[in-house]
Amino acid sequence: xxxxxxxxxxxxxxxxxxxxxxxxxxxxxxxxxxxxxxxxxxxxxxxxxxxxxxxxxxxxxxxxxxxxxxxxxxxxxxxxxxxxxxxxxxxxxxxxxxxxxxxxxxxxxxxxxxxxxxxxxxxxxxxxxxxxxxxxxxxxxxxxxxxxxxxxxxxxxxxxxxxxxxxxxxxxxxxxxxxxxxxxxxxxxxxxxxxxxxxxxxxxxxxxxxxx
Amino acid sequence: xxxxxxxxxxxxxxxxxxxxxxxxxxxxxxxxxxxxxxxxxxxxxxxxxxxxxxxxxxxxxxxxxxxxxxxxxxxxxxxxxxxxxxxxxxxxxxxxxxxxxxxxxxxxxxxxxxxxxxxxxxxxxxxxxxxxxxxxxxxxxxxxxxxxxxxxxxxxxxxxxxxxxxxxxxxxxxxxxxxxxxxxxxxxxxxxxxxxxxxxxxxxxxxxxxxxxxxxxxxxxxxxxxxxxxxxxxxxxxxxxxxxxxxxxxxxxxxxxxxxxxxxxxxxx
Numbered sequence: 001x002x003x004x005x006x007x008x009x010x011x012x013x014x015x016x017x018x019x020x021x022x023x024x025x026x027x028x029x030x031x032x033x034x035x036x037x038x039x040x041x042x043x044x045x046x047x048x049x050x051x052x053x054x055x056x057x058x059x060x061x062x063x064x065x066x067x068x069x070x071x072x073x074x075x076x077x078x079x080x081x082x083x084x085x086x087x088x089x090x091x092x093x094x095x096x097x098x099x100x101x102x103x104x105x106x107x108x109x110x111x112x113x114x115x116x117x118x119x120x121x122x123x124x125x126x127x128x129x130x131x132x133x134x135x136x137x138x139x140x141x142x143x144x145x146x147x148x149x150x151x152x153x154x155x156x157x158x159x160x161x162x163x164x165x166x167x168x169x170x171x172x173x174x175x176x177x178x179x180x181x182x183x184x185x186x187x188x189x190x191x192x193x194x195x196x197x198x199x200x201x202x203x204x205x206x207x208x209x210x211x212x
Numbered sequence: 213x214x215x216x217x218x219x220x221x222x223x224x225x226x227x228x229x230x231x232x233x234x235x236x237x238x239x240x241x242x243x244x245x246x247x248x249x250x251x252x253x254x255x256x257x258x259x260x261x262x263x264x265x266x267x268x269x270x271x272x273x274x275x276x277x278x279x280x281x282x283x284x285x286x287x288x289x290x291x292x293x294x295x296x297x298x299x300x301x302x303x304x305x306x307x308x309x310x311x312x313x314x315x316x317x318x319x320x321x322x323x324x325x326x327x328x329x330x331x332x333x334x335x336x337x338x339x340x341x342x343x344x345x346x347x348x349x350x351x352x353x354x355x356x357x358x359x360x361x362x363x364x365x366x367x368x369x370x371x372x373x374x375x376x377x378x379x380x381x382x383x384x385x386x387x388x389x390x391x392x393x394x395x396x397x398x399x400x401x402x403x404x405x406x407x408x409x410x411x412x413x414x415x416x417x418x419x420x421x422x423x424x425x426x427x428x429x430x431x432x433x434x435x436x437x438x439x440x441x442x443x444x445x446x447x448x449x450x451x452x453x454x455x456x457x458x459x460x461x462x463x464x465x466x467x468x469x470x471x472x473x474x475x476x477x478x479x480x481x
């Protein structure tokens with residue numbers, strides 16, 4: 001009995017050293033993350049097109065505290081805006097631009113388009129802060145999604161949208177002003193850059209997508 | 213009689229010396245950190261462009277930085293373990309058509325990409341995925357610039373005109389078709405190699421380079437739109453290498469794959 005216990009302990013120790021040496025061969029002190037291997041498993045991720053933003057694996061939190069992947073926005077065209085709720089300069093104008101776009105659609109078209117706003121401010125924009133923002137701006141629950149996420153994931157989404165941003169020391173963010181239209185598959189089909197711009201091209205793009 | 217306590221004392225002192233030496237060695241061993249990474253101590257990064265509400269100095273917390281850029285050999289290992297990043301399988305949104313352009317095949321670097329040369333033609337997404345696979349991350353602009361501001365002899369090399377001149381000379385030299393091996397240069401003050409003189413490198417927040425005249429950036433004023441006025445808000449108008457890196461970074465998109473753009477990883481302590 002004692003012998004088997006001893007040999008078991010020996011075997012475990014041997015295994016552990018083998019693992020350790022494997023890890024050091026890779027030049028790291030910590031075990032290699034299995035994140036990427038998990039992504040390889042077929043079936044776990046719906047097949048998105050090569051140009052779809054919905055391929056990203058990041059998980060986001062809505063203003064009601066629900067966790068979601070961007071892929072769950074698939075199925076209808078989305079108007080995407082990156083913003084932050086404490087913004088006092090550009091974002092209110094961009095918010096107004098989104099409302100103008102929504103208002104330019106017929107009620108029927110409007111139900112077939114989603115508006116998704118993602119915050120740069122990972123510290124302040126908690127689900128609660130975003131819920132308050134929704135109230136302040138009177139954003140319909142239906143079709144309007146407000147998301148917060150991890151800093152790394154915000155950076156990745158910004159990179160995918162071609163949005164530049166930078167935190168300033170006073171808690172504000174400098175950022176590009178871009179309203180992006182994704183088709184139902186999550187591919188970028190149009191981007192409107194600037195503040196208080198002519199929205200007609202964006203609206204026309206959405207109407208065409210909804211008709212198809 | 214008087215000698216004896218003295219001897220005792222000496223022995224005790226000797227013993228404590230050993231203790232101290234032992235502790236020091238342990239501390240040094242801990243400081244050596246992960247393989248092929250160097251410790252960058254706490255410091256300050258001086259951003260090139262400042263808007264009215266920016267800090268003049270950004271504190272950089274001590275971190276580990278790869279001593280060398282990631283090589284072709286390193287990247288090949290990553291591709292073996294993560295087939296979805298191989299050239300024929302990568303999704304177009306994560307890397308443009310030039311991805312691993314100088315490789316002969318999916319798992320065959322070929323003669324244009326020698327094993328010990330820095331891997332290039334990699335997108336920001338690919339670099340990020342590699343870093344995550346290694347349990348690391350990409351350094352930030354502040355971290356990279358701070359680490360790269362050291363010359364071979366001093367941590368504040370940026371104030372040494374000769375150091376700046378050497379970097380500029382590299383910027384004006386065309387990149388060779390086949391990149392030389394990493395580590396052929398003298399290490400900088402922190403022990404890092406090739407931060408200058410071999411390839412440009414991706415950083416995590418490459419997309420934070422907003423020119424002062426960008427719409428929406430805080431503190432925009434009309435004068436910044438004038439030709440050449442971009443330099444008005446700059447910290448040091450004669451730091452040409454910093455301007456060049458800033459310009460290069462702001463021209464990048466995350467899916468770009470370029471011949472002279474590679475990367476290295478960082479890690480928190």
